[in-house]
Amino acid sequence: MAIKAYGAFAADKPLQAMDITRRAVGPHDVQIEIAYCGVCHSDLHTVRSEWEGTIFPCVPGHEIVGRVSAVGGQVSRFKEGEVVGVGCMVGSCKHCHACDEGLEQYCEHGFTGTYNAPIEDAPGYTLGGYSQRIVVNDNFVLKIRHPEEQLAAVAPLLCAGITTYSPLRHWNTGPGKKVGIVGIGGLGHMGVKLAHAMGAHTVAFTTSEAKRQDALDLGADEVVVSRNPEEMAKHAGSFDFILNTVAASHNLDVFTALLKRDGTLCLVGVPEHPHPAPTVGTLIFGRKAIAGSLIGGIAETQEMLDFCAEHGIVADIEMIDIAQIDEAYDRMQRSDVKYRFVIDSASLAKV
Template sequence: MSHLFHAIIHSPFLPVPFRPGAAAAPSLGVNVAWPSRALRLPRASADKREQAMEEQGGAAALGWAARDATGVLSPYNFSRRVPRDDDVTIKVLYCGICHTDLHVIKNYWGNAMYPVVPGHEIVGVVTGVGGGVTRFKPGDTVGVGYFVGSCRSCDSCGKGHENYCAGVVLTSNGVDRAHGGAATKGGFSDVIVVSEHYVLRVPDGLPLDRTAPLLCAGVTVYSPMMRHGLNEPGKHLGVVGLGGLGHVAVKFGKAFGMKVTVISTSPSKRQEAVEHLGADEFLVSRDPEQMKAAMGTMDGIIDTVSAWHPIAPLLALLKPLGQMVLVGVPNKPLELPVYAIVPGGKGVAGNTVGSVGDCQAMLEFAGKHGIGAEVEVIKMDYVNTAMERLEKNDVRYRFVVDVAGSLGSAA
């Protein structure tokens, strides 16, 4: 097996060159070009959505919305729904910016329901509760993540995996069937109304701006680490990519007591990974000698890269029975040669965010260990520039909008 891996680690983040006359390596096409998040977005008709919005009749809200595929955001006035018995009304304080927001406002996934108010990494304060709410009261500091509803009756919901419910209602650009099929409006707004079942309690002491990205990026890496046993002291974790998700994975791995190696194409990130984030080692994936020396040393890998890259060289880094989890979403299908997993009994899994329980547990763990994302806080009037920079990966590591400090004078 080692000679096969050695043949491809000379350029692990480039396609394996085809040699005329050589037999093609057996492979499985792993198509992750269309994330499950996007596939679950059935469209309501424009007329039905507009009618549902008019019938909401709730409190006036001010947000920033994209009106078309240019993705340009500008002030937008709309109404939130009338709160129901189990609803919590939240003043939005901060909202992180995720790559998903960029994909949706520019309609890269073909599912945008304009006008789109992005934002699903929301931290705020409760300003009102319905009569049936038991877990929250006005003044509580809370969070809202990637989804704000699910069917609550399917097998996934019954097992506490609402994030995999076929009827999941996304926080932004989702179809809220329980409220007339209205398109959901996210956290780039001054107020949001959410059922208490999907609201999270933010532990005291966590900086609110640095907490916002944990509600998506944080739980996206935390939940598979817990599920696949990549949370045990002494185990060796590889983190592929040092971006919005990867840098949080490093922090969680170290808090679990693991040995953490950052795997990157960019040698310039070594100092940041080791000296600032506390990684134990740094591996340049384009260096064949480094890759060869690290083969068979890792218990698990969290792959956060959203650009196309070969994964066979990364699988070679795993010990027998090791587990790779893909949380990035490349736009082109990845290729999985069967020889990279079968002989070593290795596993490849995917993960999308986490359940409500996962997210609450993640926040409690972050509070206990003082974990927050590295952020650049911006005002709402900078958001279009931030989106341009995000598309160029020009951010360290997450933009967070100071919503409460922006929208009072935005329109």
């Protein structure tokens, strides 16, 4: 049966309504009626073909919250009516070393993305969450334990939340650690909330003095305007870990200089152009590291959702109807959102 969706027929065209079909529910599948879908910068990059390989028509969306409407005969973990989530992945090989360790995001054969990834079902590639319904293998469905009134703000946790939680956990963020979060946007605002909840002394870095109070309100213990050399110099050699969420090319040396010996600067934003080459001496003489991190595995994503439910953490969002998506993309490029757009999927019935 056809369902309503919203997507792009070409990179230079606005998004528009379209009809799509989903596969029949198989033995290991969960069918989900989508209630909310977050809007990620990856959605914009893909539909505007700013990354290679976009297949059109493209239906983006990988921050999905909804209710189970059907389950396959072999599914035991989910039942109809449950609130569930789907993030950036809907499949992986399940037998490589990475998958065996619960790190499906690093699948050696490539994970199956929630949209624009090749699959055997028609139309031959995945169609994402800007739609009324999705059918997903039960191994890639997540339980949501937040209260009903928070569900829209839970949606961005499925990408922005896990993208920041995974490196914070991997590098042992917690009490006694000094942690920096660079950038106070969709990713960065989650990084501040999570690092604070984990018990770290959390310092937010922003280029804008106007965001100082916002960062404090999110939970930062201190805020540094990174364009102010004096403010930066006060923190030289003091950080255990810095999470850099900025997706624009910039000088990394100013942040590696702030790390302690054995400290790590972790990048989660992918710039359009490469960062300038870092000064190697700064790394060598402090045994410092520049690292990267990609979302998180399914088990860790569930851990993150449970942690956020326990601590009352959700994203700060602005709800939109699906017909406002192009305006939202334009605003997102101007950083004119605090801090994440979320689509009210009920609005698809009107298009």
